[in-house]
Amino acid sequence: MFCPNCGSQAPDGSSNCPSCGTSFQDAAPNTTPVVPVTTETGYNGTAPASGKEPRNVAVAIILSIVTCGIYSIYWFIMLTEETNQAARKTDGTSGGIAFLLTLVTCGIYGYYWAYKQGEAIDQAKTMRGMQASNSGILYLILQLFGLGIIGYALMQNELNKMN
Numbered sequence: 001m002f003c004p005n006c007g008s009q010a011p012d013g014s015s016n017c018p019s020c021g022t023s024f025q026d027a028a029p030n031t032t033p034v035v036p037v038t039t040e041t042g043y044n045g046t047a048p049a050s051g052k053e054p055r056n057v058a059v060a061i062i063l064s065i066v067t068c069g070i071y072s073i074y075w076f077i078m079l080t081e082e083t084n085q086a087a088r089k090t091d092g093t094s095g096g097i098a099f100l101l102t103l104v105t106c107g108i109y110g111y112y113w114a115y116k117q118g119e120a121i122d123q124a125k126t127m128r129g130m131q132a133s134n135s136g137i138l139y140l141i142l143q144l145f146g147l148g149i150i151g152y153a154l155m156q157n158e159l160n161k162m163n
Contacts, residue, residue, distance in 0.1 A: 006088055007127045019127070020088065054160035057153045064149060073099060075152055082159050083117055086124035114139040114151055121158050128162055 002009055008019035016023055055078075064072035077095030084092035093101070093113075101109040118136025125132040135158070142151040 007129070009129075054163050055156055057156050057160075060156065061149060061153060072149060072152065075156075076102075079117065079152060079155050079159070080113070083120045083124070083155065086159060086162055087120040088124075088127070089120060092120065110148065111140060111143050114143040114148070117151075117155055121155060124162055125158070130162070 003017035003020060003022055003024075005022040006017060006020040008017055010017050010019075010024070014024060055075075060071070060075050064075060077099055080093065080095035080098045083089075084094075093116075098109070098113050102113060115136040118134070118139040122132035122135050135154075139151040139155065142148060142154075
């Protein structure tokens with residue numbers, strides 16, 4: 001059976017979800033997994049979980065360059081918020097706080113942020129029955145070499161696939 005809240009698979013006859021703790025007593029058992037991504041555009045045929053249209057990665061990169069990085073600040077904040085929402089992390093650091101910590105630590109927190117974003121995206125993919133890899137390492141390496149915008153693009157692409 002699958003959890004109606006987070007989509008994780010639970011052993012048949014379970015009373016609570018092993019991932020999020022949702023009680024199955026009030027809800028009818030859901031034997032259908034979360035709909036996997038099936039189309040070329042990365043959509044699963046339903047409305048995005050966030051209620052927003054997926055962000056176009058090319059437009060986001062162009063806007064980041066044209067605005068001399070101002071749009072990338074907004075993108076950073078929104079990536080954090082959308083990843084927290086996709087991974088159903090209620091205790092995750094908000095986008096504004098993550099940006100402020102990165103600013104105050106002269107970018108050092110950004111390395112930690114990149115790794116944790118990868119972990120959260122992998123968690124969200126696992127919850128949806130998608131194959132997850134160790135994305136945190138990739139995003140950390142990109143951030144270390146000053147290629148954070150490529151990391152943002154890859155993160156956004158993964159989030160778009162999940163929506």
